[in-house]
Amino acid sequence: MYSNIILHRQWSKLACLCRSLSTIEGQKLPQVGKSSDGITPPPRIPRGPTDILQALASTVGTDPTAAHYKYHDDPYLIPLSNFRKRSYALSAEAGRKAAAWVRDEHAELFTTREWDPPMKMKTEYYNADPQIDMYAPRPIYNDESKVTEEDLKYTINNALLEDAIKVFHLLGGVEGVNDELKLSLLQFLCFYNQKEPVSMEWIEERWFSAATKERQAATWKLGGLADKIFEAMDPKTPEAYCAIIQGMAKYYQAERAHVLAKEAIEKGIPLSTSVYNSLLGCVGFLKEGTVLRIEALKSLLGEMNQQGFTPNKETLNSCLSSISLWGSGKPLQTVALQILAEFRQLNIQPTLSSYYYLLCIFCKERGPRVDILTPILNDLEKRESLEATDATDTNFFITAMGVCSNHLQDVSLAERLHALLMKDDNYKLVGDAYKESIYYRHLVTVTCRFAPFDKAMQLLDILIPNVYVPEPSVMEEIIKTLELNGCGERLVGAWSQLVVFGLAPRTRLVERLLTAVTTVYAGQDDETKTKIRAMAADIVKFDQIKEEKDQNDDKRTPSPKLSATALTNILELCSDTTDKDDPNWEMVENVVHKLRSEQTIGVPSNPQAIADVAEKAATVGLPSLASLAVTYLAECGFEEAGPASERALGVLLNRPPDEVRAILEQKASPALHPDAMQIVDAYHLAKTGSSMSSSDGTSSDSDSSSDDE
Numbered sequence: 001m002y003s004n005i006i007l008h009r010q011w012s013k014l015a016c017l018c019r020s021l022s023t024i025e026g027q028k029l030p031q032v033g034k035s036s037d038g039i040t041p042p043p044r045i046p047r048g049p050t051d052i053l054q055a056l057a058s059t060v061g062t063d064p065t066a067a068h069y070k071y072h073d074d075p076y077l078i079p080l081s082n083f084r085k086r087s088y089a090l091s092a093e094a095g096r097k098a099a100a101w102v103r104d105e106h107a108e109l110f111t112t113r114e115w116d117p118p119m120k121m122k123t124e125y126y127n128a129d130p131q132i133d134m135y136a137p138r139p140i141y142n143d144e145s146k147v148t149e150e151d152l153k154y155t156i157n158n159a160l161l162e163d164a165i166k167v168f169h170l171l172g173g174v175e176g177v178n179d180e181l182k183l184s185l186l187q188f189l190c191f192y193n194q195k196e197p198v199s200m201e202w203i204e205e206r207w208f209s210a211a212t213k214e215r216q217a218a219t220w221k222l223g224g225l226a227d228k229i230f231e232a233m234d235p236k237t238p239e240a241y242c243a244i245i246q247g248m249a250k251y252y253q254a255e256r257a258h259v260l261a262k263e264a265i266e267k268g269i270p271l272s273t274s275v276y277n278s279l280l281g282c283v284g285f286l287k288e289g290t291v292l293r294i295e296a297l298k299s300l301l302g303e304m305n306q307q308g309f310t311p312n313k314e315t316l317n318s319c320l321s322s323i324s325l326w327g328s329g330k331p332l333q334t335v336a337l338q339i340l341a342e343f344r345q346l347n348i349q350p351t352l353s354s355y356y357y358l359l360c361i362f363c364k365e366r367g368p369r370v371d372i373l374t375p376i377l378n379d380l381e382k383r384e385s386l387e388a389t390d391a392t393d394t395n396f397f398i399t400a401m402g403v404c405s406n407h408l409q410d411v412s413l414a415e416r417l418h419a420l421l422m423k424d425d426n427y428k429l430v431g432d433a434y435k436e437s438i439y440y441r442h443l444v445t446v447t448c449r450f451a452p453f454d455k456a457m458q459l460l461d462i463l464i465p466n467v468y469v470p471e472p473s474v475m476e477e478i479i480k481t482l483e484l485n486g487c488g489e490r491l492v493g494a495w496s497q498l499v500v501f502g503l504a505p506r507t508r509l510v511e512r513l514l515t516a517v518t519t520v521y522a523g524q525d526d527e528t529k530t531k532i533r534a535m536a537a538d539i540v541k542f543d544q545i546k547e548e549k550d551q552n553d554d555k556r557t558p559s560p561k562l563s564a565t566a567l568t569n570i571l572e573l574c575s576d577t578t579d580k581d582d583p584n585w586e587m588v589e590n591v592v593h594k595l596r597s598e599q600t601i602g603v604p605s606n607p608q609a610i611a612d613v614a615e616k617a618a619t620v621g622l623p624s625l626a627s628l629a630v631t632y633l634a635e636c637g638f639e640e641a642g643p644a645s646e647r648a649l650g651v652l653l654n655r656p657p658d659e660v661r662a663i664l665e666q667k668a669s670p671a672l673h674p675d676a677m678q679i680v681d682a683y684h685l686a687k688t689g690s691s692m693s694s695s696d697g698t699s700s701d702s703d704s705s706s707d708d709e
Helices: 002-027 051-060 082-105 149-157 161-170 179-192 203-208 225-232 238-250 254-266 273-281 290-306 313-324 330-345 352-362 373-382 391-407 411-422 426-430 433-450 453-463 472-484 488-500 507-523 526-553 564-574 584-596 607-620 623-636 641-653 657-665 674-688 692-708
Strands: none
Touching (some): 082 433, 149 161, 149 179, 161 179, 179 225, 203 433, 238 254, 273 290, 290 313, 313 330, 352 373, 352 391, 373 391, 373 411, 391 426, 391 433, 411 426, 426 433, 433 453, 433 472, 472 488, 472 507, 488 526, 507 526, 526 564, 584 607, 584 623, 607 623, 607 641, 623 641, 641 657, 641 674
16 A cells, blocks of 8 residues: 555656756756847856855845844844853754764664655665765774774764774774775874864854963874884885874974984985975974074075975965064064065965964064054955965954054054955954954954044944953943043943843942942933932942842852942932932932941042031931931041031031031030931040040949949
8 A cells, every 4th residue: 555655656756857857948048049039148147056145145234233143133032241142152052962962872763764765775874865974873883893994984084083093903903904094094193193183063162162272382192003003104105204294293293203304305205395384383392592493494494495395375374383482582573574575575475374473473462562563454455355274364363453452552453454354255264252252352442442432432332242242351441431531321321231241240340330430420411310320229239139149149259349439439429319208318328337337348438428428418308317427437537527527417407517516515415316416426436536425424434433432
């Protein structure tokens, strides 16, 4: 029964295929000649599979404020902090890794397709239609596997290093493999130094782990399988010498690599330009000192010329790479320019990697200011396109922007560099997510420091938050720029950004923001002042929530708390109201209590602000808050406590300053309201070091003791 259905399905597919072919044939345009009616159709233009999509995209243009394509295009789902962006990207990749794990650990589940036609030929691993090697499970090799040389070729071509070594030993080692396969395996082992290569599939994991710097040390595996295969080869071919020398040079086994190179030359075995490029890249490991290293570099270049090898762009990059690792100084800069000039005479133009190494040589962090970036940009701007030829090409833009920001401090060069990056398809040269973040860090920093305010704000509106989330140091630069230009409303928005970006727990940044809004507060309109007061109150609430969370979590090292100076700024902002029922007064009272607690860090840098709070509180009819503020000033020993007591008491009693001063100077306790009496006690505490109530208690105790006697 099922066989009839399957045969009918096959005939239907065949008929459909025939109709499709006839339709396509009828749609073909004639290439040459004229039609019968005298109309000549244009020649057929070959189109790629994505040409229509590219044409549509060119009509729309790019949205600079759009998030990266790997995030959901939904404002509620786009991550807006660096931590969330990293977690989002790695989580999505973790799902793909889980699927790959299932594929590799349970390969037997992917060897059969139940509903494939019976006449379709199946193989053990490739039965999908179309066949996609990346999605197919990897073969599993163990000690009982029956392998052939084809299996060894498969493992080498697919960069399965551990499997290649396993298959090599199963085939009998050096004696059981032909010379061609031994050479391929030797080249494979030398390229990866007998270590399993990082999978090119997990791009996010590579991007976020790129912060680790490559070790500049000898890491070649001495006595490994590559050395054994090379020693066992007889005769040793030029390809084998080239492979082992380049492998040793790549992993900085410089002395052994140069010895093998001399051995090959003495035996008359020809080498290659790539071998000399590798030797040039590690020549600095042979000598100590700048002079000896320069002589060794020139000697190696002369030897390369004697052997008749033509240098190329990799030769130039290898020379400049070595020089950039030797330190700084005029001799190295002179040699680098000489090498660059000679290669230009050979019609070899420098690449982005070459210019990256030049920036490393000339623009040291503590060296003199040298503007080598301007001629570099002049050259790159004349080129029709920038192509990536080496992995280090992606280091150019972040290094150049760092030079604009820190070394030259030139915003015009930064703008030219950014325009070059945004030209055509050059943005792919910015590198991974880590390098992109560094690039924008330098760009925003130099723009905030040296660009006109309007241009800086325009750039920030484009980049933040979807393209770039500022780090704490960059956010501090932004706050400083807003403070200098008196933008109170944007400073209020900066607090919202701190919360969204996950930077609100950073106390130093919040204190810097409070200082900025306190500075610009007086010049704002009433609406902006209301927003600033609400922001200050929100900071206090956020700090309280953070303290409660630390207590509930029982942290061994709790989060840092706001300093006394920051709390004083909050007092100054929240107390700017004449409405007694304003909820900000309750926040002011909570802040004063927090100042009096022993957990507050430091003392206020502007105690006059607390004295003003006491007078304002007395004016609006909050005597308890006024007495609390004056008492805090007296307890801390501030000289503002005395004048603050006079003004606050004068407002509460509605009496002229002379009468208030007389009341304060009385030795006996006057009959006053408890809050007014507390202000009097604070005045005496500030003047004499002890309050009136304590002095009265002392005298009464002495009198009673004398009566008893």
